[in-house]
Amino acid sequence: MxxxxxxxxxxxxxxxxxxxxxxxxxxxxxxxxxxxxxxxxxxxxxxxxxxxxxxxxxxxxxxxxxxxxxxxxxxxxxxxxxxxxxxxxxxxxxxxxxxxxxxxxxxxxxxxxxxxxxxxxxxxxxxxxxxxxxxxxxRLGDGAALASELGPRETEILRLVASGRTTEEIAALLHLSAKTVQNYHYQIKSKIGARTDAHLVWLAMGAGLVERDSAISPIFQSF
The missing domain is CATH 3.40.50.2300 (Response regulator)
Incomplete structure (x- = not known):
């Protein structure tokens, strides 16, 4: 071998x-x-x-x-x-x-x-x-439905949003324009039915897409 x-x-x-x-x-x-x-x-x-x-x-x-x-x-x-x-x-x-x-x-x-x-x-x-x-x-519960709505890049952007990164920081990290990141952000909220960014992170945590320990942004803390 x-x-x-x-x-x-x-x-x-x-x-x-x-x-x-x-x-x-x-x-x-x-x-x-x-x-x-x-x-x-x-x-x-x-x-x-x-x-x-x-x-x-x-x-x-x-x-x-x-x-x-x-x-x-x-x-x-x-x-x-x-x-x-x-x-x-x-x-x-x-x-x-x-x-x-x-x-x-x-x-x-x-x-x-x-x-x-x-x-x-x-x-x-x-x-x-x-x-x-x-x-x-x-697979026997409800978490899979929400998780299946997002692709890997959307999941990564969601993780960065939950950790408190700004649109400009996310754009720089992923080599995207700020406008593209904003579009992704809007699409993510729309796909999983989030009313606000705090609600977005809350739903993502419930589905297991974001760990509670990583959701330390002011967005989540204000929910």
């Missing part, structure tokens, strides 16, 4: 170091590059052409969903495994929609992560047990 070359993407150096040691102890796994933002992840992917990108979703500025989408636009065969603290079904579904091939939470044990790395690197799909249960539960 040839060595699986991995790009490790996480914004915390100590976390990256821990997972580097864990993965490189496994026969046939090698970390060939690291990144701490969506932009550096894209650059590192182009520079090293890894067999697999192991990607956190919580990155500064533009998040992991946008990084996945960007990498997949450049390389439609990219194999990306999300490894994140977010266990909500909506996050996993949006990651797959953006182009990920696997989704494992950081609460999973080491063996589950290593198994997922091997599966995704060889062209398969992987999902940790806790997320699989969340997806099954959501």
């Amino acid at each position: 040839s060595t699986i070359r991995i790009l490790l993407v996480d914004d915390h150096p100590i976390v990256r170091e821990g997972y580097r040691r864990l993965l490189e102890r496994q026969p046939g796994l090698s970390i060939v590059a690291e990144a701490d933002t969506a932009a550096t992840a894209y650059q590192a992917y182009k520079a090293t052409a890894p067999d697999l990108a192991l990607m956190d979703l919580s990155l500064p500025g533009v998040g992991g969903l946008e990084a996945i989408r960007h990498i997949r636009q450049w390389d439609k065969g990219a194999r990306i495994l999300v490894f994140t603290m977010h266990s909500a079904a909506a996050f996993a579904l949006k990651a797959f929609e953006a182009g990920a091939s696997g989704y494992v939470t950081k609460s999973s044990d080491a063996a589950e992560l290593v198994r997922a790395v091997t599966i995704v690197a060889r062209g398969g799909r992987a999902l940790s047990d806790d997320v699989a249960r969340e997806i099954a539960a959501e």
